[in-house]
Amino acid sequence: MNETLALPVVSWLKGLETNSPYLEGSQCCVCDVIFSGDRLHCSRCGARGKFKSIRLASEGSLYSYSIVYRSFPGVDVPYISAIVDLDMGGTIKGNLINVDPKPESIEFGMKLEVVFGDALGRKDKAGNSYISYFFQPATRS
Amino acid sequence: MTDVYIKGIDMIKFGRFPAENVSQLGAKAALMALDDAGLSIKDIQALYCGNLQQANGMVGQRILGEIGQTGISVVNCANACATGATAFREAWLSIKAGVFDVVLAVGVEQMGKGLLGTERVGSGIPKEGLLGSNTMPAIFAEAGMEHSRKYGTTFKQFAKVSVKNHYHSTMNPKAMYRIETPLEDVMNSEMIAYPNTKLMCSANVDGAAAVLLVSEKKVREMGPGRSVRVKASVLTSDPFTDRNQVMPDINLLSRNAVKQAYEASGIGPRDIDLVELHDCFATAEILHYENLGLCGEGEGGRMIDEGEVALGGRIPVNVSGGLLSKGHPLGATGIANICEVSAHLRGEADRRQVIGARIGLTHVIGLGSACGIHILEKVR
Numbered sequence: 001m002n003e004t005l006a007l008p009v010v011s012w013l014k015g016l017e018t019n020s021p022y023l024e025g026s027q028c029c030v031c032d033v034i035f036s037g038d039r040l041h042c043s044r045c046g047a048r049g050k051f052k053s054i055r056l057a058s059e060g061s062l063y064s065y066s067i068v069y070r071s072f073p074g075v076d077v078p079y080i081s082a083i084v085d086l087d088m089g090g091t092i093k094g095n096l097i098n099v100d101p102k103p104e105s106i107e108f109g110m111k112l113e114v115v116f117g118d119a120l121g122r123k124d125k126a127g128n129s130y131i132s133y134f135f136q137p138a139t140r141s
Numbered sequence: 142m143t144d145v146y147i148k149g150i151d152m153i154k155f156g157r158f159p160a161e162n163v164s165q166l167g168a169k170a171a172l173m174a175l176d177d178a179g180l181s182i183k184d185i186q187a188l189y190c191g192n193l194q195q196a197n198g199m200v201g202q203r204i205l206g207e208i209g210q211t212g213i214s215v216v217n218c219a220n221a222c223a224t225g226a227t228a229f230r231e232a233w234l235s236i237k238a239g240v241f242d243v244v245l246a247v248g249v250e251q252m253g254k255g256l257l258g259t260e261r262v263g264s265g266i267p268k269e270g271l272l273g274s275n276t277m278p279a280i281f282a283e284a285g286m287e288h289s290r291k292y293g294t295t296f297k298q299f300a301k302v303s304v305k306n307h308y309h310s311t312m313n314p315k316a317m318y319r320i321e322t323p324l325e326d327v328m329n330s331e332m333i334a335y336p337n338t339k340l341m342c343s344a345n346v347d348g349a350a351a352v353l354l355v356s357e358k359k360v361r362e363m364g365p366g367r368s369v370r371v372k373a374s375v376l377t378s379d380p381f382t383d384r385n386q387v388m389p390d391i392n393l394l395s396r397n398a399v400k401q402a403y404e405a406s407g408i409g410p411r412d413i414d415l416v417e418l419h420d421c422f423a424t425a426e427i428l429h430y431e432n433l434g435l436c437g438e439g440e441g442g443r444m445i446d447e448g449e450v451a452l453g454g455r456i457p458v459n460v461s462g463g464l465l466s467k468g469h470p471l472g473a474t475g476i477a478n479i480c481e482v483s484a485h486l487r488g489e490a491d492r493r494q495v496i497g498a499r500i501g502l503t504h505v506i507g508l509g510s511a512c513g514i515h516i517l518e519k520v521r
Contacts, residue, residue: 007265009265009266009268009271009272010272033381033383035386036386043381044381063287063290063384063388064283064284064286064287064290064388065283065286066274066278066279066282066283066286066334066335066336066337067332067334067335068270068274068276068278068279068333068334068335069331069332069333069334069335070256070276070278070331070332070333070334071256071269071270071274071276072256072267072269072270072276075267075269075270076270077270079270079274081273081274081279081283081334082273083273083283083384083387083388085384091383091384091386091387091388092387093272093273093387093388094271094272094273095270095271095272095273103296103335103336108286108289108290119266119271120270120271122266122267122271123266124264124265124266130265130266132271132272133272
């Protein structure tokens with residue numbers, strides 16, 4: 001088992017080596033649209049190769065969701081699949097945690113924060129651990 | 142340019158046929174459509190075949206291997222759940238272009254049971270249930286919840302779509318299920334991805350459907366009886382929208398497609414007598430009432446509450462039983478809904494006939510995304 005540094009769940013989860021994880025995006029220098037991760041060209045305006053890397057906001061709000069009760073074998077249910085609009089731009093999907101997975105506990109537009117933690121114990125074939133991002137109700141003011 | 146006409150339609154009863162293979166199922170539907178038109182495989186100049194899950198399997202040629210290897214042009218199409226509509230549209234285009242006069246479009250699929258979704262694990266770890274869900278029920282639930290967010294659409298309203306479509310299927314001998322499902326049963330069936338319960342998810346079934354298309358010249362030769370005119374054929378892909386990367390937008394490409402279809406045909410939503418639309422999940426259907434202009438923005442919930450979209454209502458939707466109850470064999474779906482609308486325009490839909498139907502619309506969405514829309518008109 002590999003006890004060295006855990007790996008990021010997606011290539012655009014950065015900062016693990018300094019223990020200060022964050023999500024990275026890219027912004028089109030022509031139309032300002034924001035994507036998660038790296039991009040070569042812009043699918044919004046068609047600009048070629050005009051991206052700059054940006055740090056995505058660690059706060060956002062819930063746009064839409066589903067409470068998933070049936071998933072692939074081995075996946076723990078129920079869980080909340082959340083579509084989250086990040087403050088400052090960009091939309092990402094992930095698990096909403098620390099909320100009762102019931103419709104009455106979930107509000108559209110609720111303020112959320114991005115948190116980082118072990119990827120639910122999932123390891124790759126080489127035994128590496130992973131760090132994932134999650135959403136939870138905002139505690140930072 | 143020539144008008145294009147539908148002269149032959151048919152489909153096998155949707156169900157599970159583990160003892161048969163894709164080409165055999167497709168061949169059955171092809172022969173049924175040929176019989177309906179009174180033609181033979183020797184009359185066919187080109188075949189457009191829609192099949193998704195054996196997209197590299199030369200299914201069209203294998204169908205000809207079952208019913209007649211005449212050496213004609215064969216094109217195999219894959220376009221997610223818009224596969225059948227894409228095959229039909231390619232057939233339509235070939236006649237429009239003046240290349241062929243008699244063309245067959247076949248859609249066929251054999252499905253496994255269980256969840257549809259994609260999970261390709263490369264060198265990392267599986268992401269399903271870690272970074273949200275990529276299962277189809279969840280994706281379409283999230284699309285439905287966006288409608289709830291905007292207009293307050295309720296779980297109960299979404300569930301009523303399933304009640305309606307299951308009821309409709311009791312009148313369709315080609316449907317997989319033909320069982321009424323009361324509202325309590327729909328709402329209390331196993332929750333798959335809130336707000337979609339099991340009875341609000343389309344049925345994974347095997348199926349095949351075929352349509353014979355002909356040119357104006359050929360329809361004159363054959364006679365106009367039982368003909369249906371294709372008034373518009375449109376295929377769109379998803380334009381960029383803000384959340385499209387993580388939340389497939391099934392709305393804008395539908396709206397773009399129907400706008401083009403209405404403009405091309407000079408037909409408006411008020412002229413439409415029946416609609417077969419892509420109810421892959423109950424949540425999707427309500428969105429499409431608005432996307433197709435059948436009602437105003439935010440009125441989708443009211444449409445289902447007031448029965449406007451039920452057989453006998455102002456604009457019946459999915460009287461075949463829809464994907465929810467007739468079943469959703471991916472590649473066959475877009476051809477099967479053309480068969481259904483054509484049957485109504487011919488006045489041959491028996492107990493579920495939309496009385497006096499003259500114009501109908503079909504709509505499919507393939508996630509990823511493609512939208513196919515066809516407007517069909519009875520030939521007087």
